[in-house]
Amino acid sequence: xxxxxxxxxxxxxxxxxxxxxxxxxxxxxxxxxxxxxxxxxxxxxxxxxxxxxxxxxxxxxxxxxxxxxxxxxxxxxxxxxxxxxxxxxxxxxxxxxxxxxxxxxxxxxxxxxxxxxxxxxxxxxxxxxxxxxxxxxxxxxxxxxxxxxxxxxxxxxxxxxxxxxxxxxxxxxxxxxxxxxxxxxxxxxxxxxxxxxxxxxxxxxxxxxxxxxxxxxxxxxxxxxxxxxxxxxxxxxxxxxxxxxxxxxxxxxxxxxxxxxxxxxxxxxxxxxxxxxxxxxxxxxxxxxxxxxxxxxxxxxxxxxxxxxxxxxxxxxxxxxxxxxxxxxxxxxxxxxxxxxxxxxxxxxxxxxxxxxxxxxxxxxxxxxxxxxxxxxxxxxxxxxxxxxxxxxxxxxxxxxxxxx
Amino acid sequence: xxxxxxxxxxxxxxxxxxxxxxxxxxxxxxxxxxxxxxxxxxxxxxxxxxxxxxxxxxxxxxxxxxxxxxxxxxxxxxxxxxxxxxxxxxxxxxxxxxxxxxxxxxxxxxxxxxxxxxxxxxxxxxxxxxxxxxxxxxxxxxxxxxxxxxxxxxxxxxxxxxxxxxxxxxxxxxxxxxxxxxxxxxxxxxxxxxxxxxxxxxxxxxxxxxxxxxxxxxxxxxxxxxxxxxxxxxxxxxxxxxxxxxxxxxxxxxxxxxxxxxxxxxxxxxxxxxxxxxxxxxxxxxxxxxxxxxxxxxxxxxxxxxxxxxxxxxxxxxxxxxxxxxxxxxxxxxxxxxxxxxxxxxxxxxxxxxxxxxxxxxxxxxxxxxxxxxxxxxxxxxxxxxxxxxxxxxxxxxxxxxxxx
Numbered sequence: 001x002x003x004x005x006x007x008x009x010x011x012x013x014x015x016x017x018x019x020x021x022x023x024x025x026x027x028x029x030x031x032x033x034x035x036x037x038x039x040x041x042x043x044x045x046x047x048x049x050x051x052x053x054x055x056x057x058x059x060x061x062x063x064x065x066x067x068x069x070x071x072x073x074x075x076x077x078x079x080x081x082x083x084x085x086x087x088x089x090x091x092x093x094x095x096x097x098x099x100x101x102x103x104x105x106x107x108x109x110x111x112x113x114x115x116x117x118x119x120x121x122x123x124x125x126x127x128x129x130x131x132x133x134x135x136x137x138x139x140x141x142x143x144x145x146x147x148x149x150x151x152x153x154x155x156x157x158x159x160x161x162x163x164x165x166x167x168x169x170x171x172x173x174x175x176x177x178x179x180x181x182x183x184x185x186x187x188x189x190x191x192x193x194x195x196x197x198x199x200x201x202x203x204x205x206x207x208x209x210x211x212x213x214x215x216x217x218x219x220x221x222x223x224x225x226x227x228x229x230x231x232x233x234x235x236x237x238x239x240x241x242x243x244x245x246x247x248x249x250x251x252x253x254x255x256x257x258x259x260x261x262x263x264x265x266x267x268x269x270x271x272x273x274x275x276x277x278x279x280x281x282x283x284x285x286x287x288x289x290x291x292x293x294x295x296x297x298x299x300x301x302x303x304x305x306x307x308x309x310x311x312x313x314x315x316x317x318x319x320x321x322x323x324x325x326x327x328x329x330x331x332x333x334x335x336x337x338x339x340x341x342x343x344x345x346x347x348x349x350x351x352x353x354x355x356x357x358x359x360x361x362x363x364x365x366x367x368x369x370x371x372x373x374x375x376x377x378x379x380x381x382x383x384x385x386x387x388x389x390x391x392x393x394x395x396x397x398x399x400x401x402x403x404x405x
Numbered sequence: 406x407x408x409x410x411x412x413x414x415x416x417x418x419x420x421x422x423x424x425x426x427x428x429x430x431x432x433x434x435x436x437x438x439x440x441x442x443x444x445x446x447x448x449x450x451x452x453x454x455x456x457x458x459x460x461x462x463x464x465x466x467x468x469x470x471x472x473x474x475x476x477x478x479x480x481x482x483x484x485x486x487x488x489x490x491x492x493x494x495x496x497x498x499x500x501x502x503x504x505x506x507x508x509x510x511x512x513x514x515x516x517x518x519x520x521x522x523x524x525x526x527x528x529x530x531x532x533x534x535x536x537x538x539x540x541x542x543x544x545x546x547x548x549x550x551x552x553x554x555x556x557x558x559x560x561x562x563x564x565x566x567x568x569x570x571x572x573x574x575x576x577x578x579x580x581x582x583x584x585x586x587x588x589x590x591x592x593x594x595x596x597x598x599x600x601x602x603x604x605x606x607x608x609x610x611x612x613x614x615x616x617x618x619x620x621x622x623x624x625x626x627x628x629x630x631x632x633x634x635x636x637x638x639x640x641x642x643x644x645x646x647x648x649x650x651x652x653x654x655x656x657x658x659x660x661x662x663x664x665x666x667x668x669x670x671x672x673x674x675x676x677x678x679x680x681x682x683x684x685x686x687x688x689x690x691x692x693x694x695x696x697x698x699x700x701x702x703x704x705x706x707x708x709x710x711x712x713x714x715x716x717x718x719x720x721x722x723x724x725x726x727x728x729x730x731x732x733x734x735x736x737x738x739x740x741x742x743x744x745x746x747x748x749x750x751x752x753x754x755x756x757x758x759x760x761x762x763x764x765x766x767x768x769x770x771x772x773x774x775x776x777x778x779x780x781x782x783x784x785x786x787x788x789x790x791x792x793x794x795x796x797x798x799x800x801x802x803x804x805x806x807x808x809x810x
Contacts, residue, residue: 057800088800108800302703304744339709341802343794347749389748395462395493397511397746 002040004305018043020129021076033163040090046315048180048267048291048330049360050079050133051353053345056086056144057337059111064342066124072389075357075379080125081197081332083135087143092118092134096177096186099148106337118190133250134191137199138180139169139234152174154214156207165206171234172217181241186245195267196242201252203231239263256283269332270294277318284324292331296356298349299336305393307355307376310371316364331360350390351380407445414649423448425534451720452766453696453735455484455538456758460749461549462742463489464516469747471529476755476793478533480762480784485530486602486737489518489541493549497539501591502584506554523595538655539596540688542604543585544574544639556580561612571611576639577622586646593650600646601674606657608636637665644668655696661688669773675699682723686804688742689729697736703754703763704741710798712781713774714762721769736765754759755795 001012002022012282013019024043051072069080084092090104093112101112113121138145146153148165150175155168170176187196201230205227208214214230223229242249243263250267251260257279262268270276270282276294285291295313310333316325318358333356335349340368354376358366366372373393381398384388406417407427418424420479427447456477458465473487487753489497495509496519506517518526527537541798544642551558551571556578558571575581594626613619619635628634640660646666647654656665662684667673673688674694675681681699688695700718715738721730738761740754759781765770771777786794786803 047702059802081728089802110804135747161747229723300708303707338800341797343789344749344752344796348751384748391749392463392744392746396744397464 001272002038002042004036004038006036008353017078017129017315021035026054028233030248034361044076044361045363046326046330046333046360048079048295049357050081050284050291050330050332051077051349052081052110052135052293052332052334053392054083054086054335054340055091055113056083056089058341059089059091059106060345061342062113062117062120065121067275067388068347068349069121069125069130069140070187070386071346071383071390072130073390074383075350075354076361077353077357078130079332080121080130080132081135082121082132083137083197085136085144086141090144090148092136094183094186096182097149100145101148103148104144104146113155114188122192131193131195132191133185133193133195133197135186135197135199135250137173137189137201137252137357138238139198139231140201140203141199142169145169149179152179154207155210157210157212163210165207166205167211170214171208171233172214172232176234177237180238181244184245184247188242188247191383193259195248196248197269198233198238198242199252200231201256201271203254205231212390232258235260253279253283256286257289262288265289266331267291271297271334273297279327280318281324284320284327287328290329290330290375293334296331296333297336298333298356299338299340299353301348306372307352307393310352311355311359311369311372312367313359326355331356333357345387347391350383350388351376351393354379354390372395407443407447408460408618409441420444422483422534423690425807427544430462440552449481449766450768451678451733451735451765452761453484453737454482455696455735456482456754457486457488457540457698457737457739457741459488459491459740459742459745460496460518461488461494463746464494464511465497465749465750467518467522467525469750470526472751472793473527473754474530474533474535475791476751476795479534479791479793480755480759481789482758482762483767484599484735484737485526485534485535485537486540486739487526487537488542488602488741489548490545490549495549495553497541499588499591502554505550508551508553509549509551520595527597533794536598536600537596538600538602539592540591540602540604540655541592542602542606542657543634543643544576545608546604547574550574554584557584559612559616562617563618568615570612572616573608574639574667575619576613577619581639582646585643586649589647589650589652593652594645600653600655602655602674602678603640603643603660604657605636605640605660606676610636619665633663637663656798661691663776667693670694673736676702676739676742677700685723685733686729688726689725689732692732694732695732696734698739701736701738701800702741703738703757703761704743704745706753710778712757712798715757716760716774716777717772718764719769720764737759738762752794752796755788756781756798757795759784759795793808801810 003010011019011022013022032038080100090100090108091112093101093114101110105112125132125175152169154170155162156167156170157163158166242263248265250269253268253270253272256268268288270279270290271293273294280290292315315328315331333353340348377393380390380393385400410414416427418427441502494511495505496517498519506514510516530537542784559573559575560567561570561572562568606664613632653670655674658673658675658677658777673686673693677694680701685695686788697720701715720733720736738758745753782798785795785798787805790805
């Protein structure tokens with residue numbers, strides 16, 4: 001709550017994060033209007049308002065991440081979902097397993113996040129009221145892990161002999177779980193947030209199916225030919241390992257879909273576009289908290305003002321009880337990195353993500369696209385003025401741009 | 406022709422532009438391969454290899470234009486088609502009519518191209534073997550002209566009285582032609598190239614139709630209700646005015662389609678996507694030289710590697726004689742400015758335009774997309790190394806990027 005009666009202004013908030021956000025609000029409110037007397041009472045509709053950035057498909061230099069944390073703060077996002085490693089590269093420098101980045105990063109010195117880089121990101125974010133939730137996605141999306149950790153990935157077979165390629169994490173070896181135990185013990189101390197994202201999406205079964213040892217294990221366990229049971233077997237053990245570190249976890253929707261037993265406080269991230277209402281209904285019906293990212297995959301680009309599509313999403317528009325709706329704690333705009341690096345990330349993300357930010361902050365009743373356009377144009381100009389190269393929404397210019405006079 | 410036999414190399418070219426391009430080739434060839442002995446004989450398939458940038462919908466700071474001229478040179482483009490003014494703003498500072506930019510630019514001091522800015526662009530381009538062809542598009546796309554030049558635009562009517570809005574250039578007043586005579590006299594001296602682009606696209610007839618004076622004129626001239634005849638009437642007089650300055654002109658395809666009498670050396674630019682083969686057939690069938698931009702509207706964006714689509718175009722794939730094919734002198738990649746300004750122009754243009762560059766330079770037989778991908782990835786890294794933030798084609802990194810070690 002902010003009360004202004006010049007020359008004094010009083011800002012009240014329930015906690016420090018509210019005060020931070022309130023300061024931000026007052027900047028936004030007074031920037032262009034120069035009000036002398038007003039009262040503002042504002043609070044977010046959803047608690048979890050995130051941005052996913054992917055630093056594996058392309059390495060993102062530290063300063064790009066910091067600049068975007070600043071932009072997130074300007075848009076009142078409060079979660080940085082750091083999809084830090086994936087198939088193409090492993091830029092996270094682990095103290096316990098230095099070979100992971102030494103052999104798995106694009107370059108072992110320039111294309112890595114050192115312990116002090118990670119600390120910098122976390123602290124820079126914290127000062128802006130942003131949580132950092134790292135994602136270490138397994139058992140799929142792990143090709144780069146295999147470069148630095150022998151026997152972690154499943155050897156794929158071509159006929160009766162190994163083909164030389166590797167698949168997901170090998171779920172039948174105890175050594176895989178020993179590794180994960182040590183690895184996530186480190187992660188749980190490096191990242192202070194109460195949650196870790198464990199991935200679990202898009203596991204490709206073809207390699208597992210080719211491997212005779214895996215096939216034997218399937219028979220022993222009585223899994224038949226249902227490889228999603230094997231996936232669940234792995235995930236279940238992984239979840240227990242991470243739970244032992246006293247961290248909560250987030251997972252992509254497949255983990256829930258496959259019937260893995262989840263802790264009560266698990267957050268399930270809904271990302272698959274078709275049947276997303278059904279998925280929200282199912283996840284919340286089973287009593288789990290959930291966040292929505294399916295309609296906000298900002299890596300998909302198209303001609304024109306696609307921000308309107310993002311803006312028009314109503315996250316609670318699915319069949320369910322009031323209790324179910326309360327389990328939707330927010331959402332995330334995802335900018336996957338296939339076509340994005342330091343050259344184009346920031347203008348591609350902003351102000352398109354700002355539309356998601358407003359949807360997640362403002363009341364359900366705030367839906368007028370024309371009004372939102374006017375606010376976004378102004379807000380985009382504020383970002384440009386602060387040095388964030390947010391791309392234009394349409395024809396025009398910012399009054400303060402190219403200030404030379 | 407380049408012959409290398411270390412420690413000496415001989416570069417032969419028919420003219421200075423060939424030599425410039427040859428120097429560029431040798432840089433490209435030797436950058437990664439470190440050859441000690443080789444012979445290169447290379448020449449462009451098409452003479453006109455252009456990029457259109459639009460500085461009206463968003464003002465493009467001088468340094469953005471210069472940076473992109475440098476990128477054009479790296480891609481062996483040799484024409485900068487400068488769509489300098491349009492409806493939204495008039496950044497060209499005219500000596501003869503200073504009010505055009507004073508009242509028609511987004512800002513009269515910061516969002517204009519001064520005479521010395523224009524000279525700088527022309528000279529910077531010339532040193533890189535690039536012609537600058539300015540476009541002053543009339544009679545449509547001229548809203549911003551009306552701010553600084555009274556009575557130039559047609560007053561639109563609502564019923565029997567003026568509505569206060571304005572349409573295309575008023576084609577029935579002698580004052581319009583007096584203005585154009587003076588204006589293009591200036592343009593013909595400011596821009597040294599032998600050609601000026603006169604536009605002529607997308608003329609909206611609704612305002613003309615509403616105006617009683619125009620209607621009377623239509624009757625007097627015997628145009629019936631065919632407003633394309635009125636458009637042609639205007640264009641015909643404009644072309645005569647510009648021809649008197651001894652300049653050649655380029656026009657968008659509508660001017661040809663409407664049957665305007667064109668000088669023999671007119672270049673007709675084909676930009677409308679559907680029926681483009683038919684248009685090429687008609688234009689060349691009538692004996693006019695033509696350039697193709699229809700398949701290369703780079704302002705249209707989509708997810709993934711759209712460069713492949715640009716690359717696969719075969720400009721001569723239309724029904725016609727050999728003599729007709731020879732009249733296709735090249736093409737242009739167009740980056741219209743509705744959604745593009747200094748924040749995102751360069752990574753959106755490169756390396757997507759590089760695919761067009763190769764199509765316009767290389768032999769017709771060079772069509773393998775897989776090979777082109779490998780070349781483009783390398784070439785994009787060269788651009789990044791030279792400080793041009795060309796976006797990534799796909800997952801990966803440049804060996805030399807973020808050089809810190």
